[in-house]
Amino acid sequence: MQLELSKEYLERLETAIEKRDEAFIRESMDGEHPADISSVLYELDTAQSKYVIDLLPREVSAEIISSLDGDTQRKFLKAFTSAELAELIPYVDSDDAADLLNQQPVKFREEVIALINDAETANHIIELLHYDEDCAGGLMAKELIKANINWTVVQCIEEIRRQAEDVEKIFSVYVVDDEDKLLGRVSLKKIILARAYTRIADIYEDDIIAVESYRDSEEVAEMMQKYDLETIPVVNIQGKLLGRITIDDVVDVITEQAELDQQMMSGLSQPEEEDDGVLTSAKARLPWLLIGMGGGLLGARFAGFFEADIKLIPAMAFFIPLITATGGNVGIQSSTVVVQSLTNASFLGNSFYNRIVKVLLVALINAAVISTLVFLFNILTGSALQLALVVSIALFSVVILASLMGTITPIILNRFEINPALASGPFITTANDLLGLAVYFGVAHWLYNL
Template sequence: MSVKLNEKLLESLQVAIQQQNNRFIQETLKDKHAADISVLLDQMDALESKYILRLLNPEMSADIVADLEEDTRKGFLKNFSSEELAGLMDYTDSDDAADILNDQPVKVREEVIALMQNSEKAEYIIDLLHYEEDCAGGLMAKELIKANINWNIKQCIEEIRRQTKNVEKVYTVYVVNDKDTLLGRVSLKKIVLSTDDTKIKDIYVSNIQTVQTYYSEEEVAEIMRKYDLEVVPVVNVQGKLLGRITIDDVVDVITEQAELERQIMSGLSETAEVDDSIWTLSRARLPWLIIGMMGGLLGAQYMGFFENELKIVPAIAFFVPLIQATGGNVGIQSSTIVVQTLVGNPFDGKSLGSRLFKVLLVAIFNGIVISSLVFGFVMIFNEMNMAFVVAVALFNVVLIASLTGTITPLILDRLGVNPALASGPFITTANDLIGLAVYFTVAKLLFSI
């Protein structure tokens, strides 16, 4: 979590738990945000965390449990009986409750739902458990405020008062017909400014963005980003209003997706956390490490073909690291920019020509600058021919690496493969081999060896 851990506060709370100083704990935490408390509990053992939760009000406890890191929460809730867990779920938002119970064994899940006092919340959770976690149905919360299109403002306000006890944040009021089909929305501002006898149908907005339950979480995030939405309603194929997805849920999705992309681009084949087992961490890293190793072996083998040339002009070997490092860096830069551009944007063949032309111009400019600097530096310590070979090779490597780093993720995206795979070790290894080929070919031609 991004909230900074207060080490002194953590230590004082642990001492208070040992001394059973309940008053100190309650006074210390009464004005704290649930997210801040969850950071503290992440660093405590399960029994300490449970001790603190028992001293807080149910609503706060539910929010804290929902904010806990997933691995911490799983271990923590093992110490809860079905009755205690049911008490927490009564005060937890339906989407968070479904996520929490989805991690529990089926038997425990059924017991908890059966023991919940809030029967409406229990029904919400049962409904949400039918959806996959990574789709709109799995992201949505059932709690929302809706009003019938035939109501007037007075009826609408009365309904808002009735429904808000179950809705933590009210963004808008959804307008439905007698069959709960979503027709539009009406803002709280319009409701407040309208007279009691004003009809909802006269002030509501019908043109709204919606998502269906089967939409992927990435599609939901893109829609909310594109239209700058704080909340988006979820409907089924018949248009019936089922729930809503709020911006905080989408922020979590974006964060997780960014973390996944970072790990893939750094050469991890699957998501991995610091606290994972040695086997899990190794399994995530080894595939791309092996590919990188094979690329290095191929590079060494390729250099072996030029053994005689290296004997004649040993200085050629001095600049191999420069060629490889420059090619890898340029390729990584190009592929990273393309991957970021492709996030949420489908492949557009019409823009490929202009994109490649722009990349080519940038590569030519960068190649001229870098090769000129290197030419001047090499001239100080070597003869003209060596400086010319390195500069020409470096210019071509920059050019080829830029195009490779741009085209590869575009092709992968076109084939339906995650374009982030084109970054990191893949591009580095490919450009190492290409760079060596270009360098030694130029050296052989210009030195006539």
């Protein structure tokens, strides 16, 4: 079934597009999963993709467009008129429709909404557009099945039948009271196994986990992960049922968050995508490089105070990279472990002390191993005893200090609700470079002036 994304197929497809060979295109894509067709479109340019999209059945085109990732989608939709887009919108879920329109210029967005035939769809989208993209309201879809608690199973099945076309995937039916307040849920399994005139009130589960519309999307992801949910209902502060979030949207949130954290750790100040332009990429990378540069220049000024020492013992300069690199490596290791444990487990105040003790012990072991090995190496390769001592004492101190800094910085950032991933990046590296230099020259000055 899966469309094979081969160079041969792509070449044939491009020729077909050029020759306007509709038959080949329609045939080769017939019955293929929209996600597979998307992969093909990623290899074509906008005009080619638009030509292909126009040949596909509307529900497939709509699905493909809504599955494109943010940036590609925005660029691609420029090729559509508002009327074209308005025709596709009713084929996608309301959450995807809102995400899609959110990316458009206001005027274009209003035009599209005005042109949507189905009033209910339009209203749903208008409602969803009010929510911030990064909160539960921004993730939820309006499509769901709800049943009044006073209904019977037969009435509930009637409602499922009525909504069957709009709600593609049904995991469970939400149970509400006359004011639409969420009371619980009934699984489809229970509905199938119940007798026709059983009352919903007698079979529903009332301990349902719901999320308020204003909650952060990361919080939603954590909840769904913690409780192994494939869908979670969204309510307002009065407990009224507003929509539902499905796990596929949350998986995207989790993946994006992991990527953002990685980028932050690597010193990219804005989310960078592979297909960003040269200037955008350069701009995303520059801020942290400038901070690193500032740190480097500060380090140079600082080292300048020790010009006389270096002139006297030029060999001291040789070990500068060893000192700064070790500090950086240790700092990044420590902060990564701490950052991950901050996102994984909730820990109460008292473990802070234990954590520091453990970090110190680990650092002591590694500091001892490394400084001993370096000392032996230096002595064996004929360095002066005093220099070997300076290097190893400095290394030892740098490992301990960098461990502490790598551990404490993310914890502090986290307390102030700043993303601790920031700490694992160039910030730690730059700070550790300065720290390393200070310790190194400090120790040297002290030992040589004994």
